Amino acid sequence: MAIIRHNNKEHSVEAPAHAQLYNVLRTRCEDLSVRFGCGVGHCGACTVLVNDQAQSSCNTPLWSVDRAEIKTPKDLQNDPIGRVVLEAFLSEQAAQCGYCINGILMRLTGLFKSNANATDDQITQALMRHLCRCGAHSRIIRAAKSARSQLSSATAT
Ligand code: FES
Ligand code: FES
Numbered sequence: 333m334a335i336i337r338h339n340n341k342e343h344s345v346e347a348p349a350h351a352q353l354y355n356v357l358r359t360r361c362e363d364l365s366v367r368f369g370c371g372v373g374h375c376g377a378c379t380v381l382v383n384d385q386a387q388s389s390c391n392t393p394l395w396s397v398d399r400a401e402i403k404t405p406k407d408l409q410n411d412p413i414g415r416v417v418l419e420a421f422l423s424e425q426a427a428q429c430g431y432c433i434n435g436i437l438m439r440l441t442g443l444f445k446s447n448a449n450a451t452d453d454q455i456t457q458a459l460m461r462h463l464c465r466c467g468a469h470s471r472i473i474r475a476a477k478s479a480r481s482q483l484s485s486a487t488a489t
Pocket of ligand 1: 367368369370371372373374375376377378379388389390391
């Protein structure tokens, strides 16, 4: 058994210690905002925040997140930084099919939580392991930069 705080709600999860976090979130917490792609930590689709750090949930065993704070795309609009990132993606119309976007939103939210002034290079590095089959990369980067300029001007005031 493990205890996780999922989007500010505590859950006692009866599952094997090696159960993967994405599976727990989708099946026990009924959170379908966590997407599944490669299943081996290579595509970024399943990214969530664990204690404000972005990480893929398909290769995160339940035992390693006991008592951790987990945030997922489902609750992003209630996070002050996540909301800015989300709105930038909507206004730049950065998604095509949108499948990759949930993980990317979480990755960028994690990045801007640790550094609202992330450089272009740091944004590119953060997104390096996120695959987008639609090839929407240029709009994704544009949306990421737009979110950064809003967040960095907010921290400057
Ligand atoms: S599904 Fe987790 S990284 Fe691809
Ligand atoms: S928008 Fe379709 S996979 Fe990225």
